[in-house]
Amino acid sequence: MKTAEQEDSERIADLVLANRILADQGVVDGFGHVSVRSARNPKHYFIARSRAPALVTADDIMEYDLDDQPIDSRGRTPYLERFIHSEIYKVRPDVQSVIHGHSPAVIPFGASDVPLRPISHMAGFLVREVPVFEIRATGGNETDLLIRNKALGAALAQKLGNATVVLMRGHGDTVVGQSIKTAVFHAIYTELNARMEAEALRLGGKITFLNEIEAAKIGEQFDKLVDRPWEIWKIQALSHAQPAPGP
Amino acid sequence: MKTAEQEDSERIADLVLANRILADQGVVDGFGHVSVRSARNPKHYFIARSRAPALVTADDIMEYDLDDQPIDSRGRTPYLERFIHSEIYKVRPDVQSVIHGHSPAVIPFGASDVPLRPISHMAGFLVREVPVFEIRATGGNETDLLIRNKALGAALAQKLGNATVVLMRGHGDTVVGQSIKTAVFHAIYTELNARMEAEALRLGGKITFLNEIEAAKIGEQFDKLVDRPWEIWKIQALSHAQPAPGP
Amino acid sequence: MKTAEQEDSERIADLVLANRILADQGVVDGFGHVSVRSARNPKHYFIARSRAPALVTADDIMEYDLDDQPIDSRGRTPYLERFIHSEIYKVRPDVQSVIHGHSPAVIPFGASDVPLRPISHMAGFLVREVPVFEIRATGGNETDLLIRNKALGAALAQKLGNATVVLMRGHGDTVVGQSIKTAVFHAIYTELNARMEAEALRLGGKITFLNEIEAAKIGEQFDKLVDRPWEIWKIQALSHAQPAPGP
Amino acid sequence: MKTAEQEDSERIADLVLANRILADQGVVDGFGHVSVRSARNPKHYFIARSRAPALVTADDIMEYDLDDQPIDSRGRTPYLERFIHSEIYKVRPDVQSVIHGHSPAVIPFGASDVPLRPISHMAGFLVREVPVFEIRATGGNETDLLIRNKALGAALAQKLGNATVVLMRGHGDTVVGQSIKTAVFHAIYTELNARMEAEALRLGGKITFLNEIEAAKIGEQFDKLVDRPWEIWKIQALSHAQPAPGP
Numbered sequence: 007m008k009t010a011e012q013e014d015s016e017r018i019a020d021l022v023l024a025n026r027i028l029a030d031q032g033v034v035d036g037f038g039h040v041s042v043r044s045a046r047n048p049k050h051y052f053i054a055r056s057r058a059p060a061l062v063t064a065d066d067i068m069e070y071d072l073d074d075q076p077i078d079s080r081g082r083t084p085y086l087e088r089f090i091h092s093e094i095y096k097v098r099p100d101v102q103s104v105i106h107g108h109s110p111a112v113i114p115f116g117a118s119d120v121p122l123r124p125i126s127h128m129a130g131f132l133v134r135e136v137p138v139f140e141i142r143a144t145g146g147n148e149t150d151l152l153i154r155n156k157a158l159g160a161a162l163a164q165k166l167g168n169a170t171v172v173l174m175r176g177h178g179d180t181v182v183g184q185s186i187k188t189a190v191f192h193a194i195y196t197e198l199n200a201r202m203e204a205e206a207l208r209l210g211g212k213i214t215f216l217n218e219i220e221a222a223k224i225g226e227q228f229d230k231l232v233d234r235p236w237e238i239w240k241i242q243a244l245s246h247a248q249p250a251p252g253p
Numbered sequence: 254m255k256t257a258e259q260e261d262s263e264r265i266a267d268l269v270l271a272n273r274i275l276a277d278q279g280v281v282d283g284f285g286h287v288s289v290r291s292a293r294n295p296k297h298y299f300i301a302r303s304r305a306p307a308l309v310t311a312d313d314i315m316e317y318d319l320d321d322q323p324i325d326s327r328g329r330t331p332y333l334e335r336f337i338h339s340e341i342y343k344v345r346p347d348v349q350s351v352i353h354g355h356s357p358a359v360i361p362f363g364a365s366d367v368p369l370r371p372i373s374h375m376a377g378f379l380v381r382e383v384p385v386f387e388i389r390a391t392g393g394n395e396t397d398l399l400i401r402n403k404a405l406g407a408a409l410a411q412k413l414g415n416a417t418v419v420l421m422r423g424h425g426d427t428v429v430g431q432s433i434k435t436a437v438f439h440a441i442y443t444e445l446n447a448r449m450e451a452e453a454l455r456l457g458g459k460i461t462f463l464n465e466i467e468a469a470k471i472g473e474q475f476d477k478l479v480d481r482p483w484e485i486w487k488i489q490a491l492s493h494a495q496p497a498p499g500p
Numbered sequence: 501m502k503t504a505e506q507e508d509s510e511r512i513a514d515l516v517l518a519n520r521i522l523a524d525q526g527v528v529d530g531f532g533h534v535s536v537r538s539a540r541n542p543k544h545y546f547i548a549r550s551r552a553p554a555l556v557t558a559d560d561i562m563e564y565d566l567d568d569q570p571i572d573s574r575g576r577t578p579y580l581e582r583f584i585h586s587e588i589y590k591v592r593p594d595v596q597s598v599i600h601g602h603s604p605a606v607i608p609f610g611a612s613d614v615p616l617r618p619i620s621h622m623a624g625f626l627v628r629e630v631p632v633f634e635i636r637a638t639g640g641n642e643t644d645l646l647i648r649n650k651a652l653g654a655a656l657a658q659k660l661g662n663a664t665v666v667l668m669r670g671h672g673d674t675v676v677g678q679s680i681k682t683a684v685f686h687a688i689y690t691e692l693n694a695r696m697e698a699e700a701l702r703l704g705g706k707i708t709f710l711n712e713i714e715a716a717k718i719g720e721q722f723d724k725l726v727d728r729p730w731e732i733w734k735i736q737a738l739s740h741a742q743p744a745p746g747p
Numbered sequence: 748m749k750t751a752e753q754e755d756s757e758r759i760a761d762l763v764l765a766n767r768i769l770a771d772q773g774v775v776d777g778f779g780h781v782s783v784r785s786a787r788n789p790k791h792y793f794i795a796r797s798r799a800p801a802l803v804t805a806d807d808i809m810e811y812d813l814d815d816q817p818i819d820s821r822g823r824t825p826y827l828e829r830f831i832h833s834e835i836y837k838v839r840p841d842v843q844s845v846i847h848g849h850s851p852a853v854i855p856f857g858a859s860d861v862p863l864r865p866i867s868h869m870a871g872f873l874v875r876e877v878p879v880f881e882i883r884a885t886g887g888n889e890t891d892l893l894i895r896n897k898a899l900g901a902a903l904a905q906k907l908g909n910a911t912v913v914l915m916r917g918h919g920d921t922v923v924g925q926s927i928k929t930a931v932f933h934a935i936y937t938e939l940n941a942r943m944e945a946e947a948l949r950l951g952g953k954i955t956f957l958n959e960i961e962a963a964k965i966g967e968q969f970d971k972l973v974d975r976p977w978e979i980w981k982i983q984a985l986s987h988a989q990p991a992p993g994p
Binding site: 029035036037056057058060061108110111113114115117118119120140147148149150151152175176177204207208 | 977
């Protein structure tokens with residue numbers, strides 16, 4: 007049987023891959039971050055130092071407690087918005103991985119009052135309308151939109167509730183999963199579903215969305231099939247990986 | 254003269270290429286599948302094991318009878334929705350190849366009541382309005398949208414009728430051809446036609462679609478010209494192919 | 501001084517590059533063709549045999565007279581629609597190069613009654629509304645949309661008139677230039693202008709297009725600057741070129 | 748401490764990279780240019796000779812005074828529109844770098860009366876409505892749209908005012924920054940914000956843009972974080988760089 011230490015080694019390896027895959031699939035650009043809960047200590051999580059996801063390596067991965075204190079910082083700069091991760095891990099024991107990014111097709115839905123809803127069965131995990139976090143409700147009208155502290159992180163986690171995705175007005179989205187692979191799957195297909203819903207809306211006709219039962223059933227089904235796309239995403243991300251230029 | 258065995262060898266080689274081409278052209282992603290009827294036994298068909306199309310090799314190709322039983326499974330996992338293929342082969346003796354995928358520009362038309370129609374002569378094979386399969390009509394309101402059994406496969410085949418493409422609400426599309434190359438051509442240009450029709454609709458003016466005679470005539474013409482794009486699609490797919498990472 | 505024979509050698513080299521560039525820039529796919537008038541004999545023109553433009557080499561280039569008879573066919577298959585080229589060279593002595601393709605953002609304008617107009621100064625050569633060729637006016641309602649004979653070619657050339665671009669309903673467009681480089685420039689920026697006009701239209705506000713004097717002046721200016729983008733298009737096309745797979 | 752000469756060497760190296768990055772990110776194509784003010788002599792600036800940005804090397808960089816006279820031309824052809832740069836440097840001492848290009852998603856906003864506004868926090872530097880330069884107001888109705896002289900450059904600089912971006916009707920945009928990296932950041936996220944605003948508009952609902960305080964605060968924040976995306980943009984641009992074909 008796998009020890010918790012072995013499990014954490016695998017999670018860290020997958021976390022590096024997740025950074026590369028999310029960048030390669032266009033869900034994150036120079037910004038955005040992904041974390042995974044520790045198996046050894048479920049009140050700790052792993053996340054990269056402040057760096058573009060496409061460049062993250064195992065050496066960049068840091069361990070934090072749920073007060074967002076680094077266990078062994080070694081001078082590495084943390085992400086400013088790490089509170090997104092800790093506050094969700096606190097209230098969602100089912101969640102093992104959290105992704106925050108600026109998913110380009112999703113941001114327009116966060117700024118609009120038109121809801122993001124599941125139009126493709128690949129995004130059944132959306133189930134129905136995706137909640138939108140308006141930072142003005144908690145932080146007032148004069149924030150810089152960032153989740154800079156635990157109070158804002160807690161408010162975001164509350165808005166997420168039991169859902170899989172929460173949109174952040176003027177900012178991006180946060181996506182969760184019961185594993186790194188599942189969270190990556192959710193982040194990628196949230197982006198694709200947003201594109202498809204926008205396309206369907208502009209056709210100008212009546213749209214049939216997935217109903218709640220359809221969405222829930224197919225969402226569970228795909229959560230079991232994440233290894234299939236992960237295999238190709240991983241190969242593509244590694245083949246596109248850019249070595250740092252020499253000295 | 255070629256024997257049926259030689260013909261089947263060629264079909265299997267083309268089937269592997271078709272998987273790679275459809276992925277390279279963005280018609281399938283980590284999911285989707287393509288099959289070809291056996292020349293030796295027209296009541297059998299070939300299709301990959303459950304795997305991302307971009308990674309399919311000859312070793313992944315399995316043979317099935319029209320009851321969807323594998324001839325020599327060797328422990329390989331089948332696609333859950335293989336019934337799409339068998340049920341169409343049963344009722345469409347002219348069809349030699351079937352493609353199912355989640356063609357991104359096509360899905361919005363499957364969810365909308367705005368019909369997909371031929372606006373580009375490359376997609377004359379659409380002839381006129383493309384039928385839409387609503388799974389609720391056969392499976393009720395509580396399915397997971399997948400074609401999980403022969404009843405659903407038969408209903409889909411019936412909705413396809415004599416057409417070349419059938420849209421599947423909230424899911425994707427299924428495309429047929431009198432050869433693998435023709436089916437691939439149909440799948441790729443269905444996607445392109447969907448993009449162009451959506452663009453034309455948003456211009457806001459009056460649109461002139463192909464009439465039925467124009468569509469039928471040019472559709473037949475292009476069915477004879479599939480080798481020209483196949484040559485470049487094949488070269489591109491092979492040059493983009495990603496080797497699996499080493500051990 | 502350069503002889504006409506040397507000039508023709510250079511034109512053929514540029515013609516091969518033009519095929520590669522147009523494919524690399526997405527203006528042609530597996531179909532489409534580009535020709536150049538002969539300097540030695542202005543009643544002859546050069547064009548590839550029937551082949552995907554991305555794969556055209558010097559060996560594929562054939563010479564035709566304006567009756568579309570090949571000078572030395574060597575068994576190579578001609579493009580079905582070569583009449584587009586000959587009929588334009590007949591009536592437009594200023595034109596040295598003709599491009600026909602299925603430019604994806606342009607086709608929606610050919611199918612819509614919303615005119616394609618210059619919104620970007622890069623496309624000043626459009627000057628004002630681009631003419632649309634409706635094959636039904638000449639060929640009736642039962643064609644296959646192709647320019648299959650000299651009568652249809654002549655009607656298309658007449659619709660082009662003194663313009664630089666003519667749209668072909670349900671089919672594509674044809675673009676001309678006073679050199680290969682200029683024609684390629686025109687084809688690429690016609691596609692980009694179509695995308696930008698479609699985007700501007702969907703913003704929903706009032707649009708200011710180039711007026712005729714602005715368009716004519718900047719069009720002439722860019723006709724002198726085609727070497728600048730040609731240099732980078734050429735390098736990109738050659739670096740993306742795919743060798744044919746070995747035997 | 749760094750001398751002004753050392754600082755200028757670094758600025759020239761970054762200027763070459765900026766050319767490559769802007770081309771790689773699709774903000775400039777065969778045209779467009781970027782400049783940096785000299786540290787040694789703030790009344791001089793550096794900019795490439797007339798060449799496609801993707802191909803610019805250190806040998807292409809020229810030095811100009813604010814009368815747009817080259818210091819050591821060595822026969823290199825200047826950009827026709829260098830007046831954009833000098834006139835902005837004259838009236839904006841805070842500006843160290845200027846970018847002019849034909850950013851494809853931005854041009855539709857320049858041609859429309861729908862304002863470009865910050866919808867994504869990445870583009871907080873837009874603060875509120877982006878000014879639009881209508882050349883007809885200064886140059887009349889018969890220009891070729893180019894900034895061909897100092898009078899037009901001065902009018903453009905005046906329209907820019909204290910903003911970060913000015914749109915140019917029918918032409919493109921001009922973007923400034925307090926460093927090369929910041930200007931590149933501004934140019935790239937202006938393009939992305941334009942895409943997202945256009946997408947949000949087409950959803951058809953009510954949109955919440957960043958208010959002025961949110962925009963100003965997050966704009967300042969990201970100006971401090973430009974090294975993070977610059978690292979990955981640089982690696983990508985260098986890895987996609989195309990060597991010139993051999994002799």
